[in-house]
Amino acid sequence: MGFNYLLPFLLLSLLVADCASRPLYRLPSEAKHATKKPLQTSRPYNLAHRGSNGEFPEETAPAYMRAIEEGADFIETDILSSKDGVLICHHDVNLDDTTDVADHKEFADRKRTYEVQGMNMTGFFTVDFTLKELKTLGAKQRYPFRDQQYNGKFPIITFDEYISIALDAPRVVGIYPEIKNPVFMNQQVKWADGKKFEDKFVETLEKYGYKGSYMSQDWLKQPIFIQSFAATSLVYISSMTDSPKLFLIDDVTILTEDTNKTYAEITSDAYLDYIKPYVIGIGPWKDTIVPVNNNRLMTPTDLVARAHSRNLQVHPYTYRNENQFLHLDFNQDAYQEYDYWLNKIGVDGLFTDFTGSLHNYQELRTPLPQQ
């Protein structure tokens, strides 16, 4: 008797199940790494500085995806923290130059003045906004002479979101996150269990399986460089992760934020010998490697030679296509600048705002061996 009621229901269920259910294929992003085209390691690294920010607002998802599309070896980012301790991708400690925070009247009272690296700075600071609040802001292109059409369209992304962009790429793409302003972060944000900013940083990397020393099998599957201007942070995390680290070096007049050392000190032979066990390379500002006078290059310093003699890589920043950033020796031609740095100076990686141009140059001049 009950069977009469059950049968149509049964048939209906079978129909629905057959027509609407999904076959149990894996999601593409969960496919094995073994099928992905590996990282190239035979020519200097193309480091997409804040993503392809020549074209898109910096550190947004589209900027990173565009960089991957254009052939970047590594996508680079700066890690800061929100008020509630969530690690986000953002370069400036304040939101004024790269977001539409000024248009958000609900946040008008959040304007503050803090001391950052010895200077007073006024603005809207990331550490005064929860992640939820940050997500209501729209990123904008920092430079007025770059494409403004995406202003206000894309949000700030988290460290986790950035990592998933790299992991979901159709080929192996490395990440290059910076432990940014750790002194300031640790001053303004407190994490549970007494953890520091650096601890949370490494925790996130471990969560996604980043490990292995430079050029190890683990590393080649998920390439990474950890960068920072603060040597103490790099030394601190060296006991937590064997991922390769890079020591960033600012302009000749700027002191290190954590140890108050001068440029001369941290580029001395003694210091390079000291830092060498902890890092695989240095990341200097390019105009300190080859000083500039009246917008023309002068004689190169010996910094690259001294780094190389200690087996330290050199990844200078930052290469940009616009003429105001190109010294006259290069005839307003970014490719001539790449040529000089790759072939004359011989660096091992370049932080560039124009991933596509660097990739183009390298493909034309130094194409990879065919698999």
Added chain:
Amino acid sequence: MVLLTKCLPLIWLSLLTVCAGRTLYPLPGKEPQTVKLPLQTSRPYNIAHRGSNGEIPEETAASYLRAIEEGTDFIETDILSSKDGVLICFHDVILDETTNVATHKEFADRKKTYEVQGFNVTGFFPFDFTLKELKTLRTKQRYAFRDQQYNGKYPIITFEEFIAIARDAPRVVGIYPEIKNPVLMNQHVKWPGGKRFEDKVVETLKKYGYGGSYLSKKWLKKPLFIQSFAPSSLVYISNLTDSPKVLLIDDVTMPTQDTNQTYAEITSDAYFNYIKQYVVGIGPWKDTVVPVNNNYMIAPTDLVKRAHTHNLQVHPYTYRNEHEFIHFNFSQDPYKEYDYWINVIGVDGLFTDFTGSLHNFQEWTSPLPDTSKTPRQLLSQIASLVLPYAKA
């Protein structure tokens, strides 16, 4: 004995001549041309717009020499006239933007206002200065964002000096002079024998042996394109020389200075049918070939297609490296722009301010056939062929 002392000065002079006199070798510039690397004709022409003016003030000897060094196919110039009828290389109708005339107090009273192509222009006009006076001026870089270090160093050069630079080049380099503002020139300068500006231009070219139709043997020895915005000038000189001519086309809003015709008229099929008897190509402003909106290019027009069906070459102007001149489609990258215009639009020559960059692009993406290479270049080409198969 007396004879000897009398001859002593003679002997001394003879000794001097034998030891210090120059042997009678011909000057390098006068050597026969057959040893020179010929003009390439297998890929679009690299036309050095006003020389390598991205680096050195425009239309100076130095900027032309630099362009030749950087690999240009043709050096381009604009011909105007001095007060005494000497043909000079200069682009603007006034001297203010590209020379230091303002610092020459002796010329302060030469400032005038004239009507040029329907507009009143005030400044120092080259046809109010004799050549001798023009030669006391020094050129400067027009754009503030380009290298200023050569300002005040180089003079204006004459058409003949320009031709000499091309002739003396170590390989065959073509010239691309423009009959510039002929209406204005003929209004303000009179030549003897009732000759016009156009007559003097052709006279000069013939004096140096330029002639022959496009790709003829004679032309390949001394390549030349004559360009002008004034179609009637090109038609006029077609009786005087069979050298190839190119009709320049200004922006969509500008009528021709001599026939007052609109852009639409002179780019119509009917007009192409007419003008192709006189010219081998057209030189349009690139933003009319592919229009632009909000600094992004929109759909290309059919101008290039139609020109090509009439067997007319297309040489657009002007390609510059600076980001303010590059549309956003190209990500501030001039090489991407070259790639688009050469490979997607398919033009036959490009007027560029940055000869070196265009040459780089062409050498890397469309290197010339081997017969034009030196052994060293061949070796490096072989190496680059082998490299992709090297062990990873």
